[in-house]
Amino acid sequence: MKFAAAVFLALLGNAAAAEASEDFVSLAELEDSLLRNLFKGYQKWVRPVQHANDTITVRFGLKISQLVDVDEKNQLMTTNVWLWQEWTDTKLKWDPDDYGGITSIRVPSETIWLPDIVLYENADGRFEGSLMTKAIVRWDGTITWTPPASYKSSCTMDVTFFPFDRQNCSMKFGSWTYDGHMVDLVLVDHYVDRKDFFDNGEWEILNATGVKGSRRDGMYWYPFITYSFILKRLPLFYTLFLIIPCLGLSFLTVLVFYLPSDEGEKLSLSTSVLVSLTVFLLVIEEIIPSSSKVIPLIGEYLLFIMIFVTFSIIVTVFVINVHHRSSATYHPMAPWLPSEDVSASSFHKVAAAQEVERVI
Structure with a gap:
């Protein structure tokens, strides 16, 4: 009796599993049928609008995950970001009741129309710089695409107060070929999303905001969105290994005049201080950009101390x-x-x- 019951339960379980398998295959077949019908005659090079004068509104947002590097020498900022983009494709709509209640699908971004939004201030020649991930297509034609991207953007550096300086770097995004009548940009959030931001050991982001702007070229206008990043350098490293040693060497210059004239190290000490200051000046030259517009205050200080040390060497030679x-x-x-x-x-x-x- 127990054996018969066990056999009955096993057969019942197999029947349920077979039915579930049939439902799964049926759902896959429905999605396959949906994709075939949606992309039948679909051309990804054609702007998906019903009328030629219709405008596609792209809702745009930026999420930063990492500030990789700020290169003062080459005036570059390297960031890892996510570009949140959402628009409506009138050719990719369906009734969920006709396809088993399917309300959204994931499709390769290479197979659909995409707004050619690029970073204008890109410094490495790769204006797209994003990974072609899949896009989410909803039944009402709403498409959400959030590709990750790594950008090297140009940033004018002001190193006057190095290493206690602050930098204002910007990233400007806009369509490369479409004007504002074809593709318009809407800023979703005025603040850059930093929820998943990985802290940088040298720089701190004080503020990151976005604003929409436009430029006019004859009869056409081109919208763009500019994100401004206010960066503050964390000066502890340079304070310990650059500023404090420079101050110590400056005080050694004064001690030269307290050494007796009979000491043979009187002149050697001044020369050693001068060589050390020259090395520190070369270190700063390797960090800051080669520009004649702005000279850091610490560089001016080192030059003044070097002149003072040179004068002290001349006086020491005369005294000896x-x-x-x-x-x-x-x-x-x-x-x-x-x-x-x-x-x-x-x-x-x-x-x-x-x-x-x-x-x-």
Whole structure:
């Protein structure tokens, strides 16, 4: 009896599994039929509108995931972002009741019409820079496409207050070929989405906002969306390894004048300080852009200290030379100097007194 019941339950389970399998295949067949009907005669190069003068409105948003690098030398900002785009394709509509309640499908973005939105200030030549991911198509023709992208955008750097500087970098997006009458852009959110942002160890994003603008070229106008990023440098690294050593070297320059003239390291210390400051100046030159418009204050400070150290070396050489004067190194006075009050014998007496002091 128990064996018969077990066999009955097994047969019942197999029947249920077979029915579920049939339902799954049926759903796949419905989606396959939907795709065939939607893309029958569909041309992805044609703007999907009912009338020629209709405008496609693209809702645009930006989400930043990582600030990869800020290259001050080449004036570049590298970011990883997600481009949120949504528009309506009038050719990709269907009735969910005709296809088993299917309300949305995922299709390769290469098979549908896409607004050719690019980054205008792209610095690496790859204006698209995005991965061709799948797009979500809903039954009412609404298409949502959120491709990830990695951009290198141009950014004018102001390094006056390096390393306590702030930079304002922008990213301008717009259609490459369509004017505002064909494709219009609408800003979804004035703030860049930073919920999944990965912190950068050198820079902090203080603010990231977007604004819509347009430019006119004759009879046509071209809309674009500009995102501005206010970046603040985290100065701890440069403070510990650049500013504090420079200040220490500056104080060493003053200590040169406290060394006795008999010490042989008096001149060597000044020369070592000058060489060290030169190395720090070369380090800064490798970081900041080669521009004559803006010179960082720390660079001006190092140049001033180098001039001061050079002057101290000259003074040190003069002091050492005078200190080691003796009768053997006596130089007669120039004939044009007055000799009534000062005679050569006076210098001989002074030199002899110095020799006696050294012996004692």
